[in-house]
Amino acid sequence: MIHTTVGQLGHFFVILSFVTALVATVGYFLSALGRKTAVEVESVEEPQLAYAGESSFGGKVARKKAKPVTQTSVPPARDDWRLLARWSFYIHAAAVVGIGSSLYYIIYNHYFEYHYAWSHSSLALPVQYMISCFWEGQEGSFLLWLFWDALLGLILIRTSGSRWEAPMMAVFALVQAFLASMILGIILGDTFKIGSSPFLTLKEAIPDAPVFTMDPNFIPKDGNGLNPLLQNYWMVIHPPTLFLGFALTLVPFAYCIAGLWRNQPLEWIRPALPWTLVGAMVLGVGIMMGGYWAYETLNFGGYWNWDPVENAVYVPWLVMVAALHTMLIAKRSSTGLKTAVILTISTFLLILYATFLTRSGILGNASVHSFTDLGLSGQLLIYLLAFVAMAVALTVSKWKYIPSDEQEASVYTKEFWLFIGATVLCLAAFQVIATTSIPVYNKILESFGKISNLALPADQIAHYNKFQVWFFVAIALLTGVGQYMWWRKVENKKWDALITPGILTLLISAGLIAFGEIKNPVYMVLLVASIFALMTNGTILLGIIRGNYRLSGGAIAHMGIALMLVGILYSAGFSKVISMNNSGLLISKQDEFTKNDNKENKENTLLWLNQPERMGQYQLTYRGQRIEARDVPGYIPRKDVTVIEGDFHGIAMRDIEQNGKVYHKKGDTLALYPENTYYEVEYREPSGKVFSLYPRAQVNERMGLLASPDTRHKVDRDIYTYVNSVPDPTAENKWEKTETYSVAVKDTFFLNDFVAILDDVVRANEVEGMEIGPSDAAVRAKVRVLDKNGEHILSPAFVIKNRMVAHPAEMSDELGVRIQLNEIDPRSGKFTFAVNRTQRDYIVMKAFEKPLINILWIGTLIVVLGFLIASIRRYREFRKMGVKEI
Template sequence: MEYAGEHLLPGQVGHLFILVSLIASLTAAFAYFKAVQATPDAKAGWLKLGRIAFLTEVVSVLIIFAALLHILYHHLFEYKYAWQHTSLSLEFKYIMSAFWEGQEGSTLLWAFWHCVLGVIIIRREKQWEAPVMSVVSFAQFFLATMVIGIYIFDVKIGSNPFILLRDSGVLDEAPGMHINFDLSQPLRPDYLSMVTDGNDLNPLLQNYWMVIHPPILFLGFASTLIPFAFAMAGIWTKDIKGWVTRAIPWTLFSVAFLGLGIMMGAKWAYESLNFGGYWAWDPVENASLVPWMIMVSGLHTMLIFKHSGYSLRSSFLFLALSFVFIVYSTFLTKSGVLGDSSVHAFADIGMNGQLFLFLIVFVWLPPFFAASTNQQRLIIAGVTTVLSLATYFLAEKIPGFPLYVILGGVITFIVLLNKQVPSIKKEENVSSREFWMFIGSLVFFLAAMIIIFQTSLPVFNKLFNSNKAPGENDEFNYNKIQVLIAFVIGILTAITQYLKYKATDTRFFWNKILVPTVVSALVATFILVFVKINYDTHGMGFLINIWLALVATVYATIANAAYIWVGLNGKLKNSGGSIAHFGFGLMLVGMILSSSKKEILSWNTSGIAVPFGEDSKEKTGENLTLVKGVPMQMNNYMVTYVGDSAHPKKEQTYFKVHFKSKKTNEEFTLLPDAFVNYKGNEGLMANPSSKHYWNHDVFTYVSSFYKPDGKSDTVSFKPNTVQLNDTIFYSKGYIIIEKLAAKDNLPVAGFSKTDTGYTASVKVQQLNGPSYSADLLMIRNRGNTLYQNLDTITSQGLVLKLDDVGGDKITLGVKESDDVLEYLTLKAYKFPYINLVWGGVIFLVIGSVVSMFRRIKMQRLKAA
């Protein structure tokens, strides 16, 4: 059957080139593998085939990318991906965000960066091209399987981004939004005319950071493959030492861009999520952080080996584990196992078995290359195949079986590594730089292992059919350990650069480091005494640990800044390491200060208590309710909910909140917005808004709001007959009629001189709160009411009217209703010194890039 309005060509082209990509990447991997094994005469032919195949892969990925982008840009809702991730109201600038919102698009982004990096390898790394590109192409093959979207028997291989809506099962099982036809009837040829709109991009992702954060993060993900590939190439080709020099610049690149991508995600969370900060120890955040930490450890052990000959085995291990944990983070993110514990995780789309296979193969790939003979490699390849199949069939029958397979691969690699890679028997001198660099690398690695163990509790629960909870305060469980790690790493980062390789003269060391140490002690003392950190939520012991961590990180910051002049004579081109360490220390100082001195500004002083429910993270006392147009005191500010506006096409409200400082009379306006998430998650979602100062941020988000619609107000007026100065009680206080006057000759258009008017002055007193006044008017003629005005006390939810006057009796109509109360509830923090975090990240990236270019320059000079 032909269906009207469908555009099938983009999808057909896209899926065709997915097949081409799959074949080309596998061909490139095989050709480059043969080039490593081939004789010198045959090597050139295999290299040529490998290059042709990989360039075919590059062209294929670009065409796939363009085809999917075309579908999204033109809102071709006949494709599930476009219907699921875009809408007619989606702004053009967020089309790219829609591209990588889904699993398929993010996988294509990852593959795109592999293509870019692979082309650079082909052009630049001639000596290492064959073994490195064999690994890169093999990884590309696995990424291609993730988007091929075919079934082999009952096993699903990949998820096709070009599947049609009518073939996806959506129309049969869950019509979702904007699909308006009878599902009980056969699909009509003009069904597409009944699909009026798409499901839209998740509102939380409609932020400019989500346009630029994922590309940088996935560049970081992709870049970890290159140092891994160099390490595998080195042990495979038996050039056990030569690979290190070539891998160091790539490792620096990976450290820079993976770290930048992670912190750009933190900046997005700070500006778009309402958990009140930039880091929440979210499992997906952790899964990205851990490979970066292991990569940093590997970078330092490579530098140790480069200058002293030690730590070569550790370098192999750290680089292998860094990429393995990237693959593991992919499993955590895409498998759906973290769906209940992370706001970042994708839903399960039926590829858990394939994701596990991906992980197992790359866990067993290092032992494959570490094998000393082709026969051993053949055995390991067979073992990997058997274990992969066994995992698929036995994962649910034998608790923990996949974990045993993974641990077996790691242990096998370590055993073969110790056989293949020699080590220096002589122990390092305790006064040497390499000794303390290794200690720091080991501590950093162990910190990463602690984080990933805590993060993996949902996985362990699934593997072992258990139900172990992470604890009542998950954030504190991380912080109480990592704050001690920060202390150790801070001290080591401060002193290590002042040491020399091999051994350091004690007098030389103290001559260099004495002044930075004294300055650091003075600065840390000043912060502790005058800035004051009194964060005692978790007791004095934890507070003391925070003080120690602050002292150590201040020391790291100042000592590394000083080393640029004390140790390197101000030569910035040679100071990449010190700049990066300075940035790292500054970032940690900012994290400690901004987190421990974070202050709630929005304590509830309005007297209006908004219930959030038992399951909410919000507490009524920490949220200030602002009635529209009524100034409220918030800490040192007078805050007014000025107004709001609605998105022209979406159920999203933008609030205008005016702040005026009581100390300086400074005024500014913040524009937080909020909406009920219409993409499947119930509850209010909010995008924060912040006022930035050099030394702090005022950070706000909407925790609840109410806008009367005039339809839900079914409350009627309650008549109260009293005398003058009698008291009428309402839920929040009482009402007194203080004055009553009768008037003739009313100056009101439309009334005659024979009409009688009554005016009443009413006082409304809130219990333990402010008082309000209301002026009421009623006009009567011969017992008939001609006119009544209503007076609304908005902050109290009261509407008053004068109903009757007879003798000394007065009847006052009182209506108490939420529908007259237009309000928003605001959560506000003061984040002191938050800019130190972002500034530290910038210096960390700059320092890593400076070091990278210096290493590349040194390679060129050596080659020349």
């Protein structure tokens, strides 16, 4: 039975959300026009400007004389429009919840007749990864964005106050209409398509599939499943956090547009500032979550790869932080105000541009995790250009209402240094987006019939690092000087206050350079700048805490940035490969055909099962394959379970025990997590301490073998390990042709290139899997196999039971051998063994040491703390000013 009702209900909610968003847009627009008319009548068309006193750059602000604006009775029609708009937005928000509930219901109940559920989920996925399925596809991620915007809109309706609600929510509702159109899924005519619906059935999505010709009611038994790289707990929380950051950029943008619309270019700053702080914090956290996911899941050895999709999110965050700093100086500087307007608008437009880059398919193969084109590239472009045109037109038309400063900027003002800091952030953003947009330039030229030879840098990491490191240096220095200027520690052209932190910086930096590994002059400069930022902001922080800790947000956030820079410097600049191949074996043949200087062969080590190898200060031993059961903590040996293919269950071959507790008895059926095979690598430190890491390999029909790392976190460094090559964990052993050996006790023979000695053949009372009765007979051979690390004992048995002969085989994964005792000749004293050989179990692994990487994560948490303190402070100021007027 096809569950069409829930899909039809979901599609109805999509249409309802789109229509109500349009109605709310029109209602709020007309309400705002009504209020604007009332205000203009009172002010005789003079804008209300709130500038007074000296500008930040030492000059008097040129002010327009404005009559005070008083609250007047508002035409009833205006209230009616706002009431209609409010209820429309409430219904819109409820419809968005309805869409999400319908889609999740389809995914959770495995309705694989729906294309979205079939494409992104499977029967084997646990609940938390079903949640990830929700936003793996483009439609689901648009819906997530739509949900956050709706929630923020509801909050703003209640908190923004009557004079801001209509113009600001008109912008909000218009954005919601565009977002809802992305999942509308309506086709007009033969080719014109508006949106891509998540509620299409398989038959609607791929009507030409041959299976529907044979069976029109075909329903798949299982889905394709979630991308194995996304089966990580960070993917449950990273996308919602990131999209909440996207949604939060809309709030200051809407306030800014509303301020310009109402001819009040300054008043929007105060209510928008707390939202900007929260938005920068959440978006930054979302970016770093993505970095940590990459560090835990991908095997490129880091947390940031300058991938175009990463860059597309990083750039709006830089601009948003720059906008935040200009908003702080906007009250006293028209330059700061104009820049705040431009940057606040640019932040939201860059989010739209990032959406276009990642979802239009324009990046092609330039990014490892951009979306493919769903046919929405034209619609995305219209979405972007519509808001660009609206914002630019409004800004240009209202520019005359922003006053100008009469005098030049002074270097001895705090506003000057904040403005310089914002400028550096914008330059850093421009450098990244200019390179990332190369595929866009090529596409534009192609549309005019031109051929472009522009290409992204071959080594993108080196390209971006070459520029960004100097921006980081400038930012670190400016955070120190700027804080001293902000708290008036430098006045009357005297810089004495910076002497003490400067001396401390030089002493600490000199010590770290002298006794450390830093030889690169660029790294030295970055270290000095980071230490300077720590010293200056730390000094300021101590002074602030003695007074009012609520004012400490900026200093704390800047100290966090400085710690992040130190963590990035050491973890990226001094990451060291410790898995050096000293065996003389050629591990990778690819280097023979590339200009790789034999790098892969040098930096990977081969580990045979249970054979210790020396790696730097560690002794490594590969202990075998492990799998994960749903109700058993940790990992269990793969050989202890017979996996039932395609069923995500297994049969226990022996009692499954962990930490003294038996979870399953031999013969029990247990539920398994799919796809993942873990490889236990035992590390033994010089002190004798032992720990194990479990890098994994995921076998996926669509993507092949995917390796993910495991990490040992220490105070001063991480040990980062992943496998580069493993035997196919889904393939059964391929045994070679049987070889026979007839030997007497104490004779020597060869097993798979190992020396073997038949030590003895003795009577056995027990044989695994068989009951030996009084009338039965059993003997067991003792075959000693020698290798460079010691010896192995193989004990094949020979059993006579009920006048039948059995030859239970003994297998060794370490040796890649299966041996059976087939014949016993009493006359000659010879014993005949049947031997099969196979590939020995092994892994090829790579390991890094990443020094001081924890300083990066600690710095991130400190930045969040600083933003949080500053957000709370600014929100309290906003509430105290009585902004919520009637």
